[in-house]
Amino acid sequence: MTAEVLSTINVSMQQFIANVQGNQERATKIILNNELLLMQELQFHLTVHNPFRAVEGLLIDIKTRCDSVHSVDSFRPEIQTFLDSVFLTDACMIYAPSQIALAAVIHAASRQKQNLDSYVTESLFGEQGEEAILHIITCVRNIRVMVKNIPDPTPNIKTLCTRLEQCRNQDNNPDSLAYKRKLEELVDEDALLLEDHTPSNQQARMDSLECRQR
Numbered sequence: 001m002t003a004e005v006l007s008t009i010n011v012s013m014q015q016f017i018a019n020v021q022g023n024q025e026r027a028t029k030i031i032l033n034n035e036l037l038l039m040q041e042l043q044f045h046l047t048v049h050n051p052f053r054a055v056e057g058l059l060i061d062i063k064t065r066c067d068s069v070h071s072v073d074s075f076r077p078e079i080q081t082f083l084d085s086v087f088l089t090d091a092c093m094i095y096a097p098s099q100i101a102l103a104a105v106i107h108a109a110s111r112q113k114q115n116l117d118s119y120v121t122e123s124l125f126g127e128q129g130e131e132a133i134l135h136i137i138t139c140v141r142n143i144r145v146m147v148k149n150i151p152d153p154t155p156n157i158k159t160l161c162t163r164l165e166q167c168r169n170q171d172n173n174p175d176s177l178a179y180k181r182k183l184e185e186l187v188d189e190d191a192l193l194l195e196d197h198t199p200s201n202q203q204a205r206m207d208s209l210e211c212r213q214r
Contacts, residue, residue, distance in 0.1 A: 030186050050092075051083055054101035062105070066119040069109065078108035082147060089146040095139055102136065103143035 013028055020027045039046070063072050082104040086092065091100055100122070109116045125133045170176040 033183055035184055049097050051086070051097045051101040051104060054098040055079055055082055055104060058101055058105050062119060065123045068118065069116065071115050074112060075108035076107060079104045082107045085147045085150055086143070088150050091143050091146050095143055098137045099136065103140040105145055106140055139161045
């Protein structure tokens with residue numbers, strides 16, 4: 001139920017902390033630092049959509065409806081290589097997983113000297129009209145161009161990774177002791193903040209103030 005509400009009602013951080021009394025900036029940091037822990041305690045089920053499932057569906061569909069293509073399972077090594085390269089580009093941020101999957105399958109088929117044009121234009125998108133076909137062709141072409149234009153890896157990448165690890169701020173590294181100490185301090189501050197706003201503590205402070213005035 002909670003996940004369902006989250007997916008339909010977007011609440012910004014500013015809206016969420018609008019009713020918080022006190023330091024809202026500190027409250028924001030406390031909430032964000034405990035976000036993953038909260039999701040774990042609520043037993044959220046997070047689904048990450050990627051092209052791999054869509055690839056399996058396409059391969060099954062090609063076997064079923066495309067008699068002109070043979071040895072579909074032989075596409076898999078090329079598909080895997082293509083998808084590994086896709087994650088080095090911005091394609092996953094721009095195109096849907098199903099579009100990336102189709103680009104991978106078409107790329108693998110072309111490497112195997114097989115043609116999927118009739119399958120895409122007739123079986124897959126034939127009922128959706130020329131506009132939909134043109135759109136998917138453009139998407140597939142752009143994805144393949146992005147993969148083709150991936151620059152060669154830096155030869156001294158290991159050296160750069162070592163230097164990056166040395167200069168990384170350990171306060172922002174979830175695996176470091178410094179990060180864990182910082183998180184514990186924020187949790188302690190949060191607990192003190194809650195205690196300060198409890199009715200019993202507020203009454204005790206008022207009684208202490210009255211005694212001093214007398």
